[in-house]
Amino acid sequence: MGADLLSIARSGARVARSALDVTANNIANASSEGYVRRSVAVAEVSGGTSLAAPTAINLAGARITGIVRNADAFRQSEVRRTGSDAARAAAEVQGLENVQSALEQTGVFESVVAFEGSLKQLLSDPTDGSLRAKVVEDGRTMAQTFNTASQSLDAAARGLQFEAQDGVTQVNRIAQELGRVNLRLMRASETSSDQSALLDQRDSLLQQLSDHADITTTINPDKSVKVMLGGPTGTALVSGATANTLAMGTAANGTLSFTVNSQPTTLSSGAIAGKAQALVELHGARTHLDTIAAGIVTTINTAQATGVDLAGNAGQPLFAGTDAASMKMVASSGAAVATAPAGSPAGSRDVGNLGAIRTALAAADPAGAADALLFSVSSAVAGRTVTRDALDSIAGSARVALQAQAGVNLDDEAVNLVRFQQAYQASARVMQIASDIFDSILTIR
Numbered sequence: 001m002g003a004d005l006l007s008i009a010r011s012g013a014r015v016a017r018s019a020l021d022v023t024a025n026n027i028a029n030a031s032s033e034g035y036v037r038r039s040v041a042v043a044e045v046s047g048g049t050s051l052a053a054p055t056a057i058n059l060a061g062a063r064i065t066g067i068v069r070n071a072d073a074f075r076q077s078e079v080r081r082t083g084s085d086a087a088r089a090a091a092e093v094q095g096l097e098n099v100q101s102a103l104e105q106t107g108v109f110e111s112v113v114a115f116e117g118s119l120k121q122l123l124s125d126p127t128d129g130s131l132r133a134k135v136v137e138d139g140r141t142m143a144q145t146f147n148t149a150s151q152s153l154d155a156a157a158r159g160l161q162f163e164a165q166d167g168v169t170q171v172n173r174i175a176q177e178l179g180r181v182n183l184r185l186m187r188a189s190e191t192s193s194d195q196s197a198l199l200d201q202r203d204s205l206l207q208q209l210s211d212h213a214d215i216t217t218t219i220n221p222d223k224s225v226k227v228m229l230g231g232p233t234g235t236a237l238v239s240g241a242t243a244n245t246l247a248m249g250t251a252a253n254g255t256l257s258f259t260v261n262s263q264p265t266t267l268s269s270g271a272i273a274g275k276a277q278a279l280v281e282l283h284g285a286r287t288h289l290d291t292i293a294a295g296i297v298t299t300i301n302t303a304q305a306t307g308v309d310l311a312g313n314a315g316q317p318l319f320a321g322t323d324a325a326s327m328k329m330v331a332s333s334g335a336a337v338a339t340a341p342a343g344s345p346a347g348s349r350d351v352g353n354l355g356a357i358r359t360a361l362a363a364a365d366p367a368g369a370a371d372a373l374l375f376s377v378s379s380a381v382a383g384r385t386v387t388r389d390a391l392d393s394i395a396g397s398a399r400v401a402l403q404a405q406a407g408v409n410l411d412d413e414a415v416n417l418v419r420f421q422q423a424y425q426a427s428a429r430v431m432q433i434a435s436d437i438f439d440s441i442l443t444i445r
Contacts, residue, residue, distance in 0.1 A: 005433070005437070006435070007060075007061060008059060008061035009061075009431040010427075011063060013428055013431070015042050015064055016423040016424035016427055019040045019423070020424065022038050022040050023413050026413050027410065027413050029408065030413075033204070034201070034203065034207070036071045037406055037407060037408045037409075038067050038068060038196055039068050039070060040066075041065045041068045043063055045061050045062060069196055069200070069406075070405060072402070075401055076206075076402060078401075079207065079402050080206060081214075081269075081398075083207070083395045084211065084270045085391045086392050086395040087210075087211045087271040087274065088271065088273045089392075091272075091274025091275045092277050092388075093274075093388050095156070095274070095275055095282065096278055096281055096380055098159065099285050099377055100374075101152075103285065103289070104374060107145055108145055108292075108374075111141055111145040112366050113367050114138050115135075116361060117138075118139075119354065122337070122354060123351050123354060123358075126339040126348075129335075130334075132310070132334025133333070135337050136337070139319065139331070143329050146293045146327045147325060147327065149324060150324040153282060154325075156282060157254045160275045161250060161256070161275075163271075164272050164275040167212045167213075167275070168247070170208075171209060171237075172243070172245055175209070175237050175245075175246070177205055178206070178225070178243065179242060182202075182225065182238065182241050183240075184198055185198050185202065185224045186222050186241075202223075202225060210270065212270045213230075213269070213272050214229070214269040215228065215229060226239050226240075230265045230266050245260065245261060247260075254282065255280055256275075256279055281380060285376075288369070288373045289373065290322075290323035290324050292324075292366050292370055293323055294323055294327075295366055295369070296319065296366050297317075297320070299366075300317075300357065300360075301317040301318065304318055304357070305317075305338075306338075306342060307338030307344075307352070307353025307356070307357075308340050308348070310337070310346065310347060312347075314338075314342070315336075315337075315338025315353070318337070337354070338354075338357075339351050339353055340352065
């Protein structure tokens with residue numbers, strides 16, 4: 001049979017009161033990071049029918065079926081995916097800008113041009129001590145510039161590796177927290193306010209995790225989440241209450257590799273992937289720089305060996321080293337420059353071998369190679385910056401779309417306050433009427 005008027009009104013008041021509580025909670029958390037707007041799900045209470053009177057009115061009021069979070073799983077996934085791509089691009093651009101600064105600010109190109117210029121000036125008077133000293137000094141400056149550039153690249157690499165390792169640490173911390181949230185979700189009652197808070201925490205942790213690495217999520221029936229790292233076919237990072245460990249390895253060339261519980265894992269997006277890609281680009285720039293330095297050492301020393309110095313002795317190496325880090329000037333004075341061909345007497349003004357040195361250096365074209373290296377890095381920075389800005393725009397659009405649905409609109413909540421207050425007052429009025437009717441019945445004689 002149907003419920004009485006008083007119980008129907010009481011159920012309505014209870015629903016309105018709960019709706020007011022939820023609305024007030026929304027307003028209080030309007031600025032809370034990760035908070036998803038909530039609403040009360042209400043359903044009619046079925047009073048059933050009687051076989052004796054199947055057409056009788058059977059009304060039983062309303063009941064709360066749960067607390068609803070106004071968040072769309074697809075939009076949340078899109079925010080994580082686009083945000084992860086944007087984080088990768090931003091980290092890669094930052095790393096490449098460090099590489100660009102290491103090469104440009106040390107002045108590698110300018111030092112090579114200055115050394116070539118001093119060799120050209122020596123043609124005017126191969127016996128001039130000041131011109132010879134300038135060749136050696138410019139060569140020493142060039143070698144030191146290559147050393148500094150190599151050290152700057154080392155510093156940039158160490159910075160990227162440190163930041164990547166910090167990202168790995170953060171991933172493991174978040175994974176542990178996510179495992180604990182999963183465990184609590186498994187134990188939380190369905191559609192409770194406690195579950196809603198846990199779901200907010202779960203989604204916030206997933207968002208933080210996606211900023212560091214690309215993740216694929218699967219939501220289980222109990223609302224816990226399984227997280228795969230490195231794409232859908234990657235390795236499980238979080239499964240139920242279990243959180244596996246992400247580890248980072250550094251190769252001899254400075255590039256990075258990753259494993260989850262000793263299983264190789266490839267990261268394609270997120271800040272960690274961006275730093276790893278920047279280290280690959282840095283390794284390429286270092287290899288190019290080392291090739292230029294080694295080419296200068298080999299070219300100059302080989303040409304030196306075919307001539308004689310100012311004292312008439314066989315030309316000795318001017319430089320030592322096999323790469324940018326080890327390159328150095330070994331000549332102690334300008335007299336060591338072998339400007340004359342082999343067999344020439346001491347003090348010869350013959351510049352035949354100096355011409356050979358300049359010809360060999362022009363063929364190797366270290367200045368052109370240094371310029372190409374700088375252009376390559378600056379072009380990479382410019383191209384990646386365009387990509388980063390585009391991905392930032394896409395990620396921003398995804399966040400706006402989610403915020404429009406899941407965020408708290410204070411104007412809407414103010415309207416809800418009035419609406420639910422009126423509903424509460426109306427239910428209270430119904431209870432008053434029910435009481436008056438009951439009193440009237442009691443007074444009938």
